[in-house]
Ligand SMILES: Nc1ncnc2c1ncn2[C@@H]1O[C@H](COP(=O)(O)OP(=O)(O)O)[C@@H](O)[C@H]1O
């Protein structure tokens with residue numbers, strides 16, 4: 288039985304904090320329930336008109352780099368139980384790919400991304416706000432390993448980007464939004480107790496809405 292209104296959970300925190308890991312763990316724990324995950328990264332602006340040199344200079348940790356209007360429109364569609372055609376982001380080429388993913392509505396929508404709580408229009412849609420809080424050094428190490436293996440980056444490019452934009456923007460735009468969180472989850476995916484409590488809260492809301 289579907290619940291009356293889908294539940295929207297926002298999982299934010301710095302790059303490499305474990306947002307994706309936590310979100311995937313929640314989805315695994317909620318097996319059998321109707322759950323979908325939306326990455327905010329899919330809504331980075333299209334830059335196909337720009338040269339590769341220009342794309343490399345973009346500040347991807349500033350709120351203006353994201354098309355939050357499209358994200359909010361599509362979230363409202365999912366909340367109204369309408370399917371969406373979600374954009375797909377290509378990190379190697381720093382732009383949207385030509386593909387789109389059809390996402391069907393679900394009872395639980397997990398939205399994860401670095402800049403979820405900066406804009407009140409987006410924040411106000413979230414039923415549960417989670418901030419994954421992981422030390423800067425761990426986040427940097429994890430990002431370095433991941434970006435080289437999965438996002439086509441070099442050691443130099445990861446280090447330069449981190450010092451020029453990722454770190455200063457984190458302290459300017461991301462970390463201050465911790466105060467909006469309902470739940471602060473230290474250590475991300477390793478925090479089984481915290482994730483278990485989040486799972487219990489989601490199940491509680493689901494069961495109340497099904498009754
Ligand atoms: N607790 C952890 N211990 C070790 N590695 C982790 C842990 N959590 C996440 N990672 C790894 O760190 C990288 C970044 O994690 P991810 O969940 O993608 O972070 P985010 O979505 O916040 O950028 C991934 O390669 C992931 O496998």
Ligand SMILES: Nc1ccn([C@@H]2O[C@H](COP(=O)(O)O)[C@@H](O)[C@H]2O)c(=O)n1
Pocket residue numbers: 301302303306328331347348377378380381382400401430453
């Ligand atoms: N072309 C791009 C677009 C984004 N990024 C970085 O992605 C980070 C957010 O994703 P996480 O999975 O790490 O949360 C963000 O910090 C951007 O710097 C990029 O490097 N290139």
